[in-house]
Amino acid sequence: MKTQGKVTGIISNLVVVEVDGPVAQNEICYINLAGTKLMAEVIKVIGKLAYVQVFESTRGLRVGTPVEFQGHMLEVTLGPGLLSKNYDGLQHDLAKMKGIFLQRGDYTDALDFDSEWDFTPLVEPGTQVVAADWLGEVPENWVKHKIMVPFTFTDKYTVKSIVPAGKYKVSDTIAVLVDSKGEEHKVTMYQKWPVKKAITAYKEKPRPFKILETGVRVIDTLNPIAEGGTGFIPGPFGCGKTVLQHALAKQANADMIIMAACGERANEVVEIFTEFPHLDDPRTGRKLMERTTIICNTSNMPVAAREASVYTAMTIGEYYRSMGLKVLLLADSTSRWAQALREMSNRLEELPGPDAFPMDLSAVIANFYARAGFVYLNNGNTGSVTFIGTVSPAGGNLKEPVTESTKKAARCFYALSQQRADSKRYPAIDPMDSYSKYLEYPEIQEYLNKNISEKWVSLVMKSKNIIQRGREAYEQINILGDDGVPLDYHDRYWKAEIIDFVVLQQDAFDKIDCNTPLNRQRYMLEKVMQICDTNFHFDGFEQCSSYYKRIINALKQMNYSEFQSEEFYNYEKELETILNERRVQ
Amino acid sequence: METKAFQRIYTQLTGITKATVSLRAQGVANEELAMVHGRLAQVVKIMGDMVTLQVFSGTEGIPTNAEVVFFGEPPKLKVSDDLAGRFFDAYGRPMFGDSEIEGEPREIGGPSVNPLRRKQPSELIATGIAGIDLNNTLVTGQKIPFFADPDQPFNQVMAMVALRAQADKIILGGMGLSNDDFLFFKNVFENAGALDRIISFVNTTEQPPVERLLVPDMALTAAEYFAVEKKEKVLVLLTDMTLYADALSIVSNRMDQIPSKDSMPGSLYSDLAKIYEKAVQFPDGGSITIIAVTTLSGGDITHAIPDNTGYITEGQLFLRTDSDTGKVIVDPFRSLSRLKQLVIGKKTREDHPQVMNAAVRLYADAANAKTKLENGFDLTEYDERALKFARDYSEKLLAIDVNVEVDTMLNTAWQLFAKYFSKTEVAIKNELVEKYWPAN
Numbered sequence A: 001m002k003t004q005g006k007v008t009g010i011i012s013n014l015v016v017v018e019v020d021g022p023v024a025q026n027e028i029c030y031i032n033l034a035g036t037k038l039m040a041e042v043i044k045v046i047g048k049l050a051y052v053q054v055f056e057s058t059r060g061l062r063v064g065t066p067v068e069f070q071g072h073m074l075e076v077t078l079g080p081g082l083l084s085k086n087y088d089g090l091q092h093d094l095a096k097m098k099g100i101f102l103q104r105g106d107y108t109d110a111l112d113f114d115s116e117w118d119f120t121p122l123v124e125p126g127t128q129v130v131a132a133d134w135l136g137e138v139p140e141n142w143v144k145h146k147i148m149v150p151f152t153f154t155d156k157y158t159v160k161s162i163v164p165a166g167k168y169k170v171s172d173t174i175a176v177l178v179d180s181k182g183e184e185h186k187v188t189m190y191q192k193w194p195v196k197k198a199i200t201a202y203k204e205k206p207r208p209f210k211i212l213e214t215g216v217r218v219i220d221t222l223n224p225i226a227e228g229g230t231g232f233i234p235g236p237f238g239c240g241k242t243v244l245q246h247a248l249a250k251q252a253n254a255d256m257i258i259m260a261a262c263g264e265r266a267n268e269v270v271e272i273f274t275e276f277p278h279l280d281d282p283r284t285g286r287k288l289m290e291r292t293t294i295i296c297n298t299s300n301m302p303v304a305a306r307e308a309s310v311y312t313a314m315t316i317g318e319y320y321r322s323m324g325l326k327v328l329l330l331a332d333s334t335s336r337w338a339q340a341l342r343e344m345s346n347r348l349e350e351l352p353g354p355d356a357f358p359m360d361l362s363a364v365i366a367n368f369y370a371r372a373g374f375v376y377l378n379n380g381n382t383g384s385v386t387f388i389g390t391v392s393p394a395g396g397n398l399k400e401p402v403t404e405s406t407k408k409a410a411r412c413f414y415a416l417s418q419q420r421a422d423s424k425r426y427p428a429i430d431p432m433d434s435y436s437k438y439l440e441y442p443e444i445q446e447y448l449n450k451n452i453s454e455k456w457v458s459l460v461m462k463s464k465n466i467i468q469r470g471r472e473a474y475e476q477i478n479i480l481g482d483d484g485v486p487l488d489y490h491d492r493y494w495k496a497e498i499i500d501f502v503v504l505q506q507d508a509f510d511k512i513d514c515n516t517p518l519n520r521q522r523y524m525l526e527k528v529m530q531i532c533d534t535n536f537h538f539d540g541f542e543q544c545s546s547y548y549k550r551i552i553n554a555l556k557q558m559n560y561s562e563f564q565s566e567e568f569y570n571y572e573k574e575l576e577t578i579l580n581e582r583r584v585q
Numbered sequence B: 001m002e003t004k005a006f007q008r009i010y011t012q013l014t015g016i017t018k019a020t021v022s023l024r025a026q027g028v029a030n031e032e033l034a035m036v037h038g039r040l041a042q043v044v045k046i047m048g049d050m051v052t053l054q055v056f057s058g059t060e061g062i063p064t065n066a067e068v069v070f071f072g073e074p075p076k077l078k079v080s081d082d083l084a085g086r087f088f089d090a091y092g093r094p095m096f097g098d099s100e101i102e103g104e105p106r107e108i109g110g111p112s113v114n115p116l117r118r119k120q121p122s123e124l125i126a127t128g129i130a131g132i133d134l135n136n137t138l139v140t141g142q143k144i145p146f147f148a149d150p151d152q153p154f155n156q157v158m159a160m161v162a163l164r165a166q167a168d169k170i171i172l173g174g175m176g177l178s179n180d181d182f183l184f185f186k187n188v189f190e191n192a193g194a195l196d197r198i199i200s201f202v203n204t205t206e207q208p209p210v211e212r213l214l215v216p217d218m219a220l221t222a223a224e225y226f227a228v229e230k231k232e233k234v235l236v237l238l239t240d241m242t243l244y245a246d247a248l249s250i251v252s253n254r255m256d257q258i259p260s261k262d263s264m265p266g267s268l269y270s271d272l273a274k275i276y277e278k279a280v281q282f283p284d285g286g287s288i289t290i291i292a293v294t295t296l297s298g299g300d301i302t303h304a305i306p307d308n309t310g311y312i313t314e315g316q317l318f319l320r321t322d323s324d325t326g327k328v329i330v331d332p333f334r335s336l337s338r339l340k341q342l343v344i345g346k347k348t349r350e351d352h353p354q355v356m357n358a359a360v361r362l363y364a365d366a367a368n369a370k371t372k373l374e375n376g377f378d379l380t381e382y383d384e385r386a387l388k389f390a391r392d393y394s395e396k397l398l399a400i401d402v403n404v405e406v407d408t409m410l411n412t413a414w415q416l417f418a419k420y421f422s423k424t425e426v427a428i429k430n431e432l433v434e435k436y437w438p439a440n
């Protein structure tokens, strides 16, 4: 028997329900508003009163409206067909909804229960299995989608029977498992999982030891992110968080991309809907949309579902990780999720923490980031969820609760600087403030030196040092004036500018420059560092600046040309000629 | 909103604050409208049989035995082609003693568009102002505010943009508009012979601030009617959103909510986003474009209102008086149209993106030179040229009184490049330089 209740209070989307039976924290219920079901989640219980946050507008709701509790928490449905879908924050398929406007209670299925999938069994009857073990697979776009023992199965099982290869619907039984007590369990191609709980059906979660190539130079070269690592991008509005995340979604070397558009602009999601079906995945040559799933809870969609959306996205990521895939999860913006928490905590009249955010904000954020990671599955395969979130600090000030809490949880920090954005030095990642903790991991250093070039890490450190010294020189020039400092200061400043213009800056809207593979990053960094190691002769600082501008121009033209094309080498020759003009032997 | 027979009437208030009243009542629906002592009010909270109503025009003089009549429905606007050419107050009632309009009543503040049913904006809005068209190109379906100090001519610029924008309908949502500004809009639209394309919902400074909260939703409900049903290109002007946000904070403070930054409600982001996200391009040609005004205090954009706005809108336009030329310009550094990528170099000439960037970069060099000068340092020969360029650029392109086609703007920019700089200094892709660098 499901617990029933009646509405007794309404404050915006916080509704108080008097219940006639047991309810659980985070349990889902439906408020039956004249035939329209409004989904809600229990967030507090006092005696017979359950406080629920409604994932919809509560306009027109009255005291006395009946409520039915579901006996489970907010769940997602996991199975073949998730790829390429566009969901709302609660995993309702946007494509199946009727009409132009989102209607309350138009809850559509996450999967297509009518379509058939080409199933191939991977186990024989008699095999011993546990949760997340692969029973079979179906082709989904280009992924071999594994049908697994449901994550909720906590016992050890023996496969009693499994269907032969053939076409099946997601709800068809494909295997029967017997547990240790001899009880039988039917397994279909889909399962459900509560989003707030991490899926931990794997053998081991080691420290990340590989890097995830993104094609973005200031990330890969200067502050690489690990496969299975975590990072975040804080920045004032308009500094390029979304453009950077879209670049990552397009180029990153991942098997699957999940984008959680969390409380941001609808037009930005439309951009993905429009472009991704046509853009090629640089690695597989297939269309980008084939490896992308979008969880879309834009700023005008119900606020409570915003919080759910990042969990929905993470759970889908963990599901694909269990199939041995490399998943990149992007969330824009995690601040909106924190704000949703704040709005609710406010309505619950909880004691507020800093900036009126809930007291446990840090813990909530840390918990979420901890779900990312590189894992060894039970069968020895590996999988990963790399997570990069954006943060939108109020007033652009990084000393605010969401940024500070996230900084404790994430290992890479890509701080966007207003100043760099203002001077159109995109991506506006501040080279001095930003960091990747992974660059300090010995296993990552070893990986980089082995896979890129022998002295790679020390070359990167050296380039960072040049940027630092260039900045110091620049400050001195500003204080003392162009001719108030030795010529050497100008030289240092301009050498740092080369790195800035050629390595750090990257045009996200240029077909070629937008994506730089690692071998090209290596080529260009080595080239630039050679120039930085060269002594040039100048008679005065004006000569110095105009000369370096020519060098930068030639290098930038190289960046805009197809790698190692004739055009590319022509600019390189031009560069050599320029370098020879003033090189001191 | 005449009284109907079945309406429930109460006569005993149990609490009164500056913006709200509460009473015991039964069967009340969340967000439904009521008349409290002859004033419109809306249900904002229900706890058991205790109902709290927000009274839009304030509670001064409301007695505890005031009559409260519930209407059983949320605020609505009657929509039809009849709306065109008319002026309404914040409640959607005709002004100037005009007759009621005929039409289908629609709930205001309705649901949002399914993002999958949107189309990517791609149609350029030409304004003739180079500071906009060249550097910060606007696109239909975009939402963008002017960030301006109160003394700047933002309403004038907005009216100019609206009239040149070739919109099928222009909907003015005036919040805390001074009577002079209201009359200014009315005159400009009248003089342009555009009145039949214009619909206005206005709350002036003389009217109660909380009423303003209805204005954007009224304006956007009318906009949705024309954009969805008539497939028209609708331009919505919202001025001044700062006063709208102030009204939000008045209400939330009265409701004892814990304020967040700058005494604004914690939900400010969501509240503003609900409005701005009504901007949309539909696949069948209809669109809603929102141009708003957010006045700043002392130019501070880190204040919660402009800050949250910046996080929601697709860019912002800054007006500034250029001390060198004495003209009001669209500031190229701080202004940004995020959607310009969708049209520049695609709907406009191929050299547009690079010319735009190069000009702004050179203008930045001039700004640096100016700082040097102010700090008493010597200028280089390059600095001198950059400064001269900046003056011309400001006068011929950035000033808001420029009114030319985009191609002319691009040609002008190339001429200025050639006049003051070498090709390497301009640093534009070679193929474009070869094609567009002026011969002489």
Ligand SMILES: Nc1ncnc2c1ncn2[C@@H]1O[C@H](COP(=O)(O)OP(=O)(O)OP(=O)(O)O)[C@@H](O)[C@H]1O
Pocket: A235, A236, A237, A238, A239, A240, A241, A242, A243, A244, A264, A392, A426, A427, A428, A506, A507, A508, A509, B310, B311, B312, B336, B337, B338, B339
């Ligand atoms: N790499 C880039 N190359 C060129 N232009 C860029 C780049 N990154 C950002 N921009 C410019 O900056 C604008 C704003 O970028 P974006 O939308 O990513 O900002 P944001 O940080 O996500 O802002 P918000 O917090 O408001 O969402 C873009 O529309 C574009 O004009």
Ligand SMILES: [Mg+2]
Pocket: A241, A242, A243, A264, A332
């Ligand atoms: Mg963004």
